Amino acid sequence: MNLFKRAWWRLRAHAGKTVMLVGLFFVICTLVLSGFLVRSAAARAADSAKNSVGVVATMQLDLNAYLASGKGSQSDDGRPGMIGADADLSRRLVDRICRSPVVARCNYTKDGVAAPTDQVRLHQPVAAPAGQDTTGVNFFRADGIRDLDSVKEFRNGDSVIVSGSGITSGSGSDMVVIEERVAKHNRLQVGDKVKLNANILNPDGRLGTQETDFTIGGIYRNSTADPSVYVPPMQAPSNQIYVTPDGATRLDGKKVGADGGIVRSATFTLRNPDDLTPLKKAATAAGADLETFPISVNDKQYRTLVGPIGKTADFASLTVWLVAVAGTVILALIIASNMRERRKEMGILLSLGEKKPKLLGQHLVEVVACAVLAIGCAAAGSQFVAQAVGGRLLSGQVASAKESAAEQVPGQNLADPTGGAVREDTPRVEPIDTIDIELGIGDMGAIGATGLGIAALATIVPGARILRLNPRDILTKGD
Structure with missing residues (x-):
């Protein structure tokens, strides 16, 4: 008879x-398919985030590597001493690296300070306590930047231009952008010629000042209110000014050379997190010494965006494996019990001449038929289950990520003249908090292969003992 x-x-x-077998298969296939759908949705979200924010790579001087290489001026005993000009990062070099096709956006910065003059005085709403020494803090904080719009405070809206324009890659070295309160305090307007004191090192080794000409190109407003107690002027938000990288070089008391000036660090926003190697090749081809000026990746934005949804996908993948293994074991036990109940049927069929592989094939056809029916039902309902379960899991991961971020304390930036907290050059982003479930052909193929694989494995493993039986043993011993 046909099996x-x-x-x-x-x-x-x-x-x-x-019905019981179909129901069990339905539960297994629904959970497995839901896991596949959540994992696929997370992969799509990660790709979208990768294309939207990219990854930021930073290039700056590694002082330890620089000194270990023997560069710089030599001390009396022949060991590396003072930092020399070869520790400067050339802006022209960075510009060549910026032209690499893997770079979506680039920026470079140079931290610096400017001493006030009679024409441009510090804005200090609360005077220093009597007798307190303020030497070393009565400066403007002067950041040399390539593009003002790329500065974090302007990207997130904490600072806005209210008059004039911001600094761009085409701005002159004498352009300066000042805060509105400093402008009002000194009665300055856009277009005014002003002088700021640059810091220079005198031949006797003492620090001096030198008046340097600037033109006010823009006035911005910072939303941070004035402090109610005394703070060093350099830490007051109103005393933050912006100049070009060449302007910051001039405030260091140096002349802008033929190489376009120097910068402290450069950042490159990559189009893809995997583009770090091509970027390093482009930097080497441009003439950069990556031992002295290493390129490190800051993918914090990308990790912040996809962190919670990535953990949700990992949990979904773990669920797929657990459900698949547990489902296979449970089904194998049920099928083994079912075969034991049908021992007389198998004995009679074997005594009538039925071949053992066909007898095993009959059981496999029965289980596969139930699996196919269950897979079809699971395809209809898994999308809703995955959307609900995935959304609930993701919301929990997002809440956990925000709590962890709130507990983090900013570290100290030793290169910061104010000794303040580390200021990141990447905008603050919120993690992805929604998941878009879509049922595709690939997901159907995956659940079909998984479901049929479970059916085959759960049938063949306990059914293999059929191949070792004979009709006499089954009918006489009942096993």
Whole structure:
């Protein structure tokens, strides 16, 4: 008799067991398919985030590597001493690296300070306590930047231009952008010629000042209110001024050379997190010494965006494996029990001349038929289950990520003249908090292969003992 007919009659004759097997397969396939859908949605979200924010690579001097290489001026005993001009990062070099096709956006900065003059005085709403020494803090903080719009405070809206324009890559070295309160305090307007004191090192080794000409190109407003107590002027938000990288070089008491000036660090926003190697090759081709000026990746934005949804995908993948393994074991036990109950049927069929592989094939057809029906039902409902479960898991991961971020304390930036907290050059972003579930052909193929694989494994493993049986043993011993 045809094994397919026997399988069909068996499924119809024992409808209760058939429904139970289909229900068990439905639960397994629904959970597995939901895991596949969540994982696929997370991968799409990660790709979207990768294209939207990219990854920021930073290039700056590694002082330890510089000194270990023997560069710089030599001391009396022949060991590296003072830092020399070869520790300067050339802006022209950075510009060549910026032209690399893997770079979506680049910026470079140079931290600096400017001493006030009679024409441009510090804004200090609360005077220093009597007798307190303020030497070394009565300066403007002067950041040399390539593009003012790329500065974090302007990207997130904490600072806005209220008059004039911001600094761009085409701005002159004499352009300066000052805060509105400093402008009002000194009665300055856009277009005014002003002088700021640059810091220079005198031949006797003492620090001096030198008046340097600037033109006010823009006035901005910072939303941070004046402090109610005394703070060093350099830490007051109103005393933050912006100049070009060449302007910051001039405030260091140096002349802008033929190489376009120097910068402290450069940042490159990559189009893809995997573009770090091509960027390093482009930097080497441009003439950069990556031992002295290493390029490190800051993918904090990307990790912030995809961190929670990535953890959700990892949990979904773990669920797929656990459900698949547990489902296979449970089904194997049920099928083994079912075969034990059908021992007389198998003995009779074997005594009538039925081949053992066909007898095992009948059981496999029955289980596969239930699996196919369950897979079809799971495809109809898994999208809703995955959306609900994935959304709940993601919201929990997002809440956990925000709590962890709130507990982090900013570190100290030793290169900061104010000794303040580290100021990041990347904008603050919120993690992805929504998941878009889509059922695709690939997901259907994956659940189909998984479901049929579970059915085959759960049938063949316990059914392999059929191949070792003979009719006499089954009918006489009952096993």
